[in-house]
Amino acid sequence: MSLAVKAVGIRKSFGSHEVLKGLDLEVAYGEVLCILGPSGSGKSTFLRCINHLETPNGGYVWVDGAIMGYELNRGALQELPVKRLRAQQSQLGMVFQHFNLFAHRTVLGNVIEGPMVVRGLSRDEAEARAMGLLEQVGMAAKASAYPSQLSGGQKQRVAIARALAMEPRVMLFDEPTSALDPELVGEVLEVMRNLARGGTTMIVVTHEIGFAREVADRVVVMIDGEIREMGAPQQVLSDPGDPRVRSFLSRVLA
């Protein structure tokens, strides 16, 4: 299996607060990796460092043959101009906890925005492809609705379609179901399950242990800015070696 993402020694501090303490991670193409961990352990920050929404204070992230935000130049990392960084970022689809849909655009408008503005697709072409994606997430019937008219589950499915529209190499999910009413969680997980079955490479921060057990190829448990456990879901979830991981899991599984 060839590598899609390789994070090397990622460190991140906010002020004097060290949130990430040197994380290493490799994700292969077609793999689904779930990141679990208590709230405040740095999961979101790690995901945001991977796609450079946050600039790491140390280490770097290699995605599909290039280092995010930098160019290797005579042994040093030379920061890239913003336009090239954005081109790299569009290789990574991001789904946020709070959806972050464009409030002034319809469902269809949200999905065609990236392809039209960044990829330069014609409106017709972008719309045709967007409708296909909305079909895939079961939102085609709502194409002309505005985000404010949708339920949380519907918003998140549109947000997934919007990210997919850029044809990213890897999809990142930051607690995609945490802001949803319980009865709406299932429809979003179903869409994600289908993506995983279709071979999409995914890094998913989640509290849905059931989803991780069923869909993940590997599970990572983060505590206090460190990876404390990594491995196959059955092994990590049922027989963790680390005592802090064991106590975290016993709390979420209870």
Add this chain to the structure above:
Amino acid sequence: MPHLPHHSPAALPLIDLPGPDVTVRRLRHPGRWISGGIVLLLLAIIVRAFAVGQIQWTVVGQFLTAGVIVTGFGWTLLISACALALGVALGFAFGIMRLSENPILRFAAWLYVWIFRGTPVLLQLLIWFNIALVFPRLYIPGLVDERMVDVVTPFVAAVLGLGVNEGSYLTEVVRGGIGSVDRGQKEAAHTLGMTPGQTMRRIILPQTVRLILPVLGNSAIGMLKFSSLAATIAMGEMLNAAQRIYFINGAVIELLFVCAVWYLAGTTVLSIGQYYLERHFGRDAATATSDRRGFWAWARRPAARGEA
């Protein structure tokens, strides 16, 4: 202890209950009638006072459509429109600068607001009008080389004075509007690969326009009125025209009333336009609860803070 039925003289026995079609008499509000009557009376007194006062209403009617006045009103409209356009352009430019990553740009925008919001607009008009005292020549190599008094005519001074001043207010409004669009949408745009410029143009600014629009309506109304200050710098707008007439014929109050009628007409038209603009932009997307009360209800709403 047995529960005894409670009997009082006011008790209404079931047997006396009226049928479902019983007449309902509404509570009377004599206080409202009295206060309304007093206000109407006062209005009548004021109207009568003006009717029998030392005003020649025929002169008012006569000058209402006089060529000089109508031309003056045209200038009033032109100054207002140009100054508002300049103010909006400056407001967006400096409002965006205010939130720039570059501390020098941020400082420049802050300085602009500090100076032009912190001094009276009349003073600013006078300074623009007399700018030739500071810079006798306007010289930009290869472009302009002229005497300042020829460049900064009263019209130019009026537009600069009112527009630059308005821009300092709108800078703060634009800054607030941009700040109100949640950061998440900006980040979503970045993960799609949109540059900061594309994000600003396509995601942030369109959403701020809806917030800024009501303020722009008030700005337009305020500008129409503030343009009368240009009369003090020899700009031949409506008030200035009226003054030149009454210096000759002495019909001071008549000509001032003529101006009042035109200003009121202008601000009324602008208010109606503002209503439809707001309704149009409120219709789609986020503000789903659109305002269906109609123009008159809207017009009588409590004035917004800072409404000129």
